[in-house]
Amino acid sequence: MKKLITLLIIFSLISSVQILPAFAQNEATDTSEIAEPDSAAMDEVVEEEAVEEVEALPVIEDPEVDEEGPKGHELLKLRFIEGGPTFMGIVLVCLILGLAFAIERIIILSLATTNTKKLLKNIEDQLASGNVEGAKEVCKGNRSPVASILHQGLDRVHEGIDIVEKSIISYGSVQMGLLEKGLVWISLFIALAPMLGFMGTVIGMIEAFDAIAAAGDISPSLVADGIKVALLTTVFGLVVAIILQVFYNYIISKIDSIVNKMEDSTITFIDMLVKHNVAITKSN
Numbered sequence: 245m246k247k248l249i250t251l252l253i254i255f256s257l258i259s260s261v262q263i264l265p266a267f268a269q270n271e272a273t274d275t276s277e278i279a280e281p282d283s284a285a286m287d288e289v290v291e292e293e294a295v296e297e298v299e300a301l302p303v304i305e306d307p308e309v310d311e312e313g314p315k316g317h318e319l320l321k322l323r324f325i326e327g328g329p330t331f332m333g334i335v336l337v338c339l340i341l342g343l344a345f346a347i348e349r350i351i352i353l354s355l356a357t358t359n360t361k362k363l364l365k366n367i368e369d370q371l372a373s374g375n376v377e378g379a380k381e382v383c384k385g386n387r388s389p390v391a392s393i394l395h396q397g398l399d400r401v402h403e404g405i406d407i408v409e410k411s412i413i414s415y416g417s418v419q420m421g422l423l424e425k426g427l428v429w430i431s432l433f434i435a436l437a438p439m440l441g442f443m444g445t446v447i448g449m450i451e452a453f454d455a456i457a458a459a460g461d462i463s464p465s466l467v468a469d470g471i472k473v474a475l476l477t478t479v480f481g482l483v484v485a486i487i488l489q490v491f492y493n494y495i496i497s498k499i500d501s502i503v504n505k506m507e508d509s510t511i512t513f514i515d516m517l518v519k520h521n522v523a524i525t526k527s528n
Contacts, residue, residue, distance in 0.1 A: 331444035331477050335437050339484040342433035345426045346491035353498040356423065358388035360509045367394065367513070371520045376401060389419035389502065390509045397513060401522055408517065412510050419506065423499050427492070434488045441481020448474030 363386055370378035376398060383395035396415040397408045452467045452474075516522075 331440050331447070332480060335440050335477070335480050335484055338433040338437045338440070339487065342430055342437075342484070342488040343491070345429050345433075346488065346495065349426055349430075349495045350491075350498070353423065353495065353502065356388050356502055357498075358386055358390060360388075360390055360505045363388075363391060363394075364509060364512055364516070368516050368520075371516055371522050374520075374522070376522065389423065390506050393419060393506060393510060394513050397510075397517075401517065405514070405517060409514060412513070416506055416510065420499075420503060423502060427495065430488060430492050430495070434485050434492060437484035437488070438478075438481040441478040444477025444481070445474040448472075448477065 363382070366382045367379045370376070370382060380395055380398050383391040383398065385391075393412055393415050397412045400407045400411045448471065452471055456462055456467060
């Protein structure tokens with residue numbers, strides 16, 4: 245299970261790095277295709293004969309030049325700089341902090357996952373022989389929240405079954421709060437990243453209109469820079485939100501699974517106490 249989670253984290257980080265250069269590579273190829281008709285090879289095709297045209301075709305090496313140009317993290321860095329350091333830097337901080345909280349939660353939840361059936365069987369073996377202290381030692385040897393809740397119930401077993409149930413319910417709420425620790429920050433970064441991107445979009449459009457007002461003329465090249473910055477901030481903000489949302493949903497599903505195991509285990513634990521007359525015997 246730990247290997248699967250590790251592979252998932254690595255795959256998510258790689259995909260988060262690779263998805264952004266895809267947008268930039270598409271733009272780079274479009275601009276290179278527009279520039280090709282101005283090359284010297286096209287002029288030679290008009291002047292030379294058919295045989296010389298065939299020999300001149302391999303001279304066009306623009307795709308190879310593109311392949312040797314910026315790729316991967318280099319292209320990502322280039323687009324990041326073009327987007328402007330102000331909002332792009334804040335969006336990057338949201339991604340780093342969000343991933344840090346997400347990875348920390350995934351590790352904690354992975355350590356909190358245990359085989360509840362085996363745990364309950366070991367506890368029942370100890371309770372069947374009347375060894376409450378042995379059942380406590382079984383719980384101490386397991387670091388899952390289920391074992392912590394059952395250990396809390398075993399500490400109150402001499403006070404009666406009603407006190408055991410109340411103790412388990414109260415401590416279960418505490419353990420659930422510990423499992424959800426840090427989720428509020430992940431949800432904050434999910435909401436904050438696209439909002440920062442949209443704010444960068446608005447500011448980029450304002451700068452484009454300011455340039456038009458200063459020049460007194462509407463020129464495509466004059467407006468293109470502002471619109472480009474606006475679109476880059478929006479794209480980066482949405483990509484960060486999507487990445488963190490995937491991690492957030494995975495963490496929520498893990499927490500729901502652990503909570504369901506906690507509830508099932510506590511019900512089975514109460515039944516074991518009644519079955520072996522442990523709480524009733526100790527309370528009388």
